[in-house]
Amino acid sequence: MNRMPAWADAVLVPLISILLAAILSALVILAIGENPVAAFSLMVEGALMRSTGWGYTLYYATNFTFTGLAVAVAFHARMFNIGGEGQAMIGGLGVALVALYIPWPHWTLALAGATLAGGLFGAAWAFIPAWLQATRGSHIVITTIMFNFIAAALLNYVLVNLMRPVGAMEPASATFPPATHLPTFQDMFAFGGTLFRGSPANVTFFLAVLACIAVWLLIWRTRLGYEIRAFGHSDTAARYAGISTVRITVLAMLISGALAGLMGLNTTMGEAERLVLNATEGAGFIGIAVALMGRSHPVGVFLAALLFGFLYQGGAELALWTDIPRELITVIQALVILFTGALDNMVRMPLEAMFGALRARRGPKPKPTSPRD
Amino acid sequence: MSFVRKTLGSVAALALSAGAALADPALIYDLGGKFDKSFNEAAFNGAQRWAEETGGEFRDIEIQSEAQREQALRRFAENGFNPVVTTGFSYSTIIANVAPDYPDTKFVTIDGYVDPEAHPNVLSILFSEHEGSFLVGMLAAMASESGTVGFVGGMDIPLIRKFACGYAQGVKAVNADATIISNMTGTTPAAWNDPVKGSELAKAQISQGADVIFAAAGGTGLGVLQTAADEGILSIGVDSNQNYLHPGSVLTSMLKRVDVAVYEAMSAGEELETGVQVLGLAEEGVGYALDENNAELIGDEMQAAVNEAQAKIIDGEITVHDYTSDDSCPALTF
Numbered sequence: 068m069n070r071m072p073a074w075a076d077a078v079l080v081p082l083i084s085i086l087l088a089a090i091l092s093a094l095v096i097l098a099i100g101e102n103p104v105a106a107f108s109l110m111v112e113g114a115l116m117r118s119t120g121w122g123y124t125l126y127y128a129t130n131f132t133f134t135g136l137a138v139a140v141a142f143h144a145r146m147f148n149i150g151g152e153g154q155a156m157i158g159g160l161g162v163a164l165v166a167l168y169i170p171w172p173h174w175t176l177a178l179a180g181a182t183l184a185g186g187l188f189g190a191a192w193a194f195i196p197a198w199l200q201a202t203r204g205s206h207i208v209i210t211t212i213m214f215n216f217i218a219a220a221l222l223n224y225v226l227v228n229l230m231r232p233v234g235a236m237e238p239a240s241a242t243f244p245p246a247t248h249l250p251t252f253q254d255m256f257a258f259g260g261t262l263f264r265g266s267p268a269n270v271t272f273f274l275a276v277l278a279c280i281a282v283w284l285l286i287w288r289t290r291l292g293y294e295i296r297a298f299g300h301s302d303t304a305a306r307y308a309g310i311s312t313v314r315i316t317v318l319a320m321l322i323s324g325a326l327a328g329l330m331g332l333n334t335t336m337g338e339a340e341r342l343v344l345n346a347t348e349g350a351g352f353i354g355i356a357v358a359l360m361g362r363s364h365p366v367g368v369f370l371a372a373l374l375f376g377f378l379y380q381g382g383a384e385l386a387l388w389t390d391i392p393r394e395l396i397t398v399i400q401a402l403v404i405l406f407t408g409a410l411d412n413m414v415r416m417p418l419e420a421m422f423g424a425l426r427a428r429r430g431p432k433p434k435p436t437s438p439r440d
Numbered sequence: 441m442s443f444v445r446k447t448l449g450s451v452a453a454l455a456l457s458a459g460a461a462l463a464d465p466a467l468i469y470d471l472g473g474k475f476d477k478s479f480n481e482a483a484f485n486g487a488q489r490w491a492e493e494t495g496g497e498f499r500d501i502e503i504q505s506e507a508q509r510e511q512a513l514r515r516f517a518e519n520g521f522n523p524v525v526t527t528g529f530s531y532s533t534i535i536a537n538v539a540p541d542y543p544d545t546k547f548v549t550i551d552g553y554v555d556p557e558a559h560p561n562v563l564s565i566l567f568s569e570h571e572g573s574f575l576v577g578m579l580a581a582m583a584s585e586s587g588t589v590g591f592v593g594g595m596d597i598p599l600i601r602k603f604a605c606g607y608a609q610g611v612k613a614v615n616a617d618a619t620i621i622s623n624m625t626g627t628t629p630a631a632w633n634d635p636v637k638g639s640e641l642a643k644a645q646i647s648q649g650a651d652v653i654f655a656a657a658g659g660t661g662l663g664v665l666q667t668a669a670d671e672g673i674l675s676i677g678v679d680s681n682q683n684y685l686h687p688g689s690v691l692t693s694m695l696k697r698v699d700v701a702v703y704e705a706m707s708a709g710e711e712l713e714t715g716v717q718v719l720g721l722a723e724e725g726v727g728y729a730l731d732e733n734n735a736e737l738i739g740d741e742m743q744a745a746v747n748e749a750q751a752k753i754i755d756g757e758i759t760v761h762d763y764t765s766d767d768s769c770p771a772l773t774f
Contacts (some may be wrong), residue, residue, distance in 0.1 A: 123511060139475050171469045216628075223627035227597060233767060236529040236551070238597050263515045265541070267507055338507055341533070345471075345629055348505045386501050387515055393473070 113384025134354025150211025152351025158328020189328015250306020254401030470528030570606030577610020635663030
């Protein structure tokens with residue numbers, strides 16, 4: 068097999084994919100009679116040139132980091148967790164319950180409590196599919212996606228019938244008490260000025276960065292991480308080595324669900340400060356694209372999350388100031404997902420062939436050594 | 441370098457054109473999107489009518505995520521748009537957060553409620569959907585031969601229960617023994633745009649004997665109306681006048697004049713009077729649609745009965761219970 072150097076695998080493939088997606092998007096924008104250069108510069112302007120734009124970009128990136136990490140951890144155990152959406156919803160429910168019904172004296176304590184609750188609720192939602200997969204062989208893709216719908220129905224029931232303040236029209240909980248207010252970037256960095264004014268990025272962003280480090284430590288520096296990777300590479304070999312497949316399946320999914328659940332911190336406690344019905348709005352699915360693009364590595368996930376944050380915020384600017392319909396903005400976002408996720412091999416295979424040819428020209432391969440030497 | 445300059449130039453041009461739009465009104469739709477043939481489209485039609493009649497311009501946005509609600513409000517307010525009109529109750533809490541930062545901008549929330557004393561620059565426009573639903577409920581009961589009528593709601597939220605509850609009361613007012621079958625399409629926002637499921641629900645209700653079905657379900661309702669026409673029973677449309685969709689099968693439509701509300705807010709411009717407006721039967725904010733498409737379906741007797749009830753509701757002689765006032769309904773259990 069032709070192997071590429073690591074830098075090409077990690078940097079070159081995603082870059083070329085994004086470039087292809089950008090070219091195709093430009094053609095689509097041209098086709099409806101708008102100027103792609105103006106559209107792109109408007110996206111950059113709106114997402115990266117103003118502090119408020121960064122505030123939104125980082126807010127979205129925080130969501131995608133959590134869900135991307137969730138999918139990545141499951142990927143390492145060769146499992147496809149499509150249930151990030153539902154796990155994030157239920158995680159948000161946990162966050163809301165803790166923030167509403169426990170009188171916290173200070174936001175730091177509230178954040179710690181909500182982190183615990185969000186993680187626990189998310190993990191609990193992932194537990195049943197994981198257990199079914201491990202002991203009954205029910206395919207995790209099917210069960211997790213079905214649990215998304217159950218989560219949506221459950222959340223709707225809880226919001227409409229239990230948590231909604233009487234007389235309120237919206238299916239949303241009451242606003243959290245002020246003591247649970249998480250510092251936004253404006254609170255932290257503006258010092259009374261207008262830096263990051265009104266943007267939703269908050270202290271949870273740093274929690275997402277910490278989560279990246281924690282996942283890296285877990286996967287590559289702990290025994291559990293080793294077991295997860297071993298199980299992912301070959302479950303029969305892992306079983307032969309004495310690794311319990313039930314235990315690894317359940318643990319990997321619990322960690323995955325907990326990470327997805329933590330997304331609720333950002334949307335529910337950081338941004339809305341109350342539990343709204345569709346707080347996750349597809350971030351669980353974007354997480355799949357983020358994990359694919361980031362090669363299931365925390366650094367890659369973080370960078371991919373930033374890219375998608377930019378696409379979301381840039382897309383909002385396009386919707387605000389141009390007549391490009393929002394369906395087309397979704398098309399542009401989808402093209403990036405398509406090229407970085409689904410069509411990965413289209414870029415990868417020619418590149419691999421190219422690197423193989425380069426290597427072959429540089430010199431003949433060393434003969435494989437026999438086991439006896 | 442010239443590429444960069446050209447790029448910067450076009451950005452500047454865009455920024456300028458945004459700045460030049462001083463004191464134009466802006467319209468922010470709910471997640472359902474601009475062309476939902478129902479609620480948001482009614483708002484768009486109102487704005488469009490204003491633009492055509494006055495030659496003015498307005499900017500609108502279809503948001504894609506929850507976080508964009510606040511973003512769109514702030515960006516429009518910062519760029520001098522006035523008033524900023526929003527459709528859907530989901531904006532009320534966010535407007536309450538944003539409005540104090542832009543005291544010179546008038547915000548309008550249609551279907552939402554913002555405390556007028558705490559936020560003097562916000563106009564809340566509410567509709568008495570239960571009153572309009574009561575009238576179409578009466579028509580349904582009078583048109584029904586089987587004594588069983590149906591209701592198909594969109595997403596199961598209090599607002600739709602308010603429709604259902606008013607409808608059920610109207611039915612019971614005419615025929616106390618009538619059976620009302622009530623179904624909600626779903627529990628996620630996708631329920632607003634699922635005509636296939638609307639059609640399935642309508643078929644299920646027909647098999648239970650329903651011969652008039654009221655659809656208060658946005659785009660999903662189109663499936664209900666279609667199935668009713670195919671199966672030869674009657675249906676009732678919602679928000680906009682949908683009688684024309686299947687002439688002879690759509691008994692009437694429960695009108696909710698979102699278009700009028702938007703038109704009037706934009707006409708008032710910066711001089712908009714803020715506070716709380718409740719548009720009911722008396723204000724002609726809600727009502728039932730009567731045109732050449734359903735003239736044959738609604739006889740003089742029916743019309744007289746409904747008009748009498750309408751007068752009594754306006755006088756306060758009949759009070760229609762509002763589900764959202766205490767989260768309960770005397771005529772229907774959910």
